[in-house]
Amino acid sequence: MASLPRPFPLRHLLLRFGLLTAASTVLLSVALAVLLGSFERQRVAVIEVQAAGAVREASRDLERLFFEVIGDLGIISRLPAVRTAVDQPSEVHWRAVAEQLEGFAVEYGRYPSIRVLDRAGVPVVSFPMAAAKTRLAAALSKADAERLVQQRQLVVQQLVWQGSRALLPVARPLLDAAGHPRFELWADVQLNGTFDGIARILQVPELKIEAWILDARGRVISVPPSGGSRQQPLNLLQRFPMLRTPLAEHASGRLQGPQGLFVYQAINPLEQGANAALSSSLGRGAPSGRLDWMLVMRVPPDQLQRGSLLTSPQGQLLIGALYLAAATACGLLAYSQLLAQQRQREADRHAQELWRLSSTDSLTGLVNRRRFEELATYEIARCHRSGAPLALLLLDLDHFKEINDRHGHGTGDLVLRAFGEAAQSAVRGIDTIARWGGEEFAVLMPETGQQPAVAAAERVRRTVEGLAVMPRSSGSDATPPVHITVSVGVVAMEVGELSLEALIQMADHGLYAAKAAGRNCVAVLPAPGQPPRIASR
16 A cells, blocks of 8 residues: 555544445445345245235135035935935934944044934934924025035024134035935034145245235134134134234135234135035025135234345345445545545645746845746736836845945845845735846836836835845854835836836846936836936935
8 A cells, every 4th residue: 555645644534434424335235125026025925925826725625625525415415324314314314424423533533423313304313312493494496406406505604602612504405216305414514624735735935934824804723623712712813913914805806914924815615616506495594605714814014024135044144245345445535535635635735836936036035037028927917908108127235245245145045135125015916026137126116107106116126125135154243234215117018019028128228227226226118219317215
């Protein structure tokens, strides 16, 4: 790393580093927010698609399950013992039916109770016996019964809850040999625990999720009644109140909130899969058998965050590395900027110093001859354009060679510096005084006529006349100071096309006239070609 030209301002570095770091942090945070937000939305969208696919597959599996229920009741209705009992009702025949129902219920396990009712709704046979209940029923026409059998349809009633057990009563007519409905086959389908296969379908790869099947009131019918309270079912709407409005207003959708991602789908498996009959003719006063259920899947927040750059250690390490890299880059940038500024200031300072050295006299600090000629050329051109007057003074220190010979060049240098300071103080700020050469000096006075120029020259002469410069080689206070005087030639240009060379020549004539008149005086040249006259002594 290159060294700084001057001691580096640490507070400036820290200030610039802080500003750059703050700006880069804001920009990086915005960029990360956009990128990570897009990544998170895509990741959640993938999870939503997977969850929605699982819900659709589970819905189809639920339809297949109820298709099996339809098949089970169809098998029972076609058992020889059942057909014989329907055609020839007797205690012996119904006892045989009871044995068949018991074996069927035990074999399948999903039917806690199966019973046969007559057309008046009175149980004829049931398994178990405790399930025999009086059920009032309306007469089912022959045409309706035939349609139910031909279309493999069921009649269902509303879900029955026994504590936390969910039972779904389903029925189909039993026809005699002539095709007349004489009895009704009823079965209670145990829903809790029946959907284990569906629960396995409701899974998203690499995620631990929760899934439920709800009834119309939001009660969970897909969880076996084991563990916890056996007195009442789990109500999902009480656990997640934010689901109440979406589930009531929309048949399907997605909802993401602080408690995770919810994907839900309304289903009626009998309507969708088996075209279930919704007539209530098998149960007097019983409501129609709609299965207004809802499949709900929940992806918990911690599972949603799996694979997120914001929560994974690798992602946090990467983000931290990005911020650290940004801070390092800001530090290097701040250092390089200040270094460049420092070098630029040094270059500007050197350029100004070079300009000053090239345009000023190193001894007196006054403008040198080259710079004076540039300024004088500019002022003469402006004078030609505007017609404003311009005056030029040419000054020469009297007997300066004697001062050098007598007191040395060191004292001579002191005299030149003292004269420059005195002359500078005696002219205006807009006037330019320059060391013309040796002990000669020139003063350029813009917008100045002859009389003001003579007055200014006299002011300079009087100021210089009062100077007293102590010799540099003086060893005691008894050494007398050096007194100096100056002779001045004045020329003023009010009209005409004079050049700097002509003005200098005319002022030089005046200066010679002042020296010839005895020095320490001011001589003015009124106009080109006219003799100079002494304006003051």
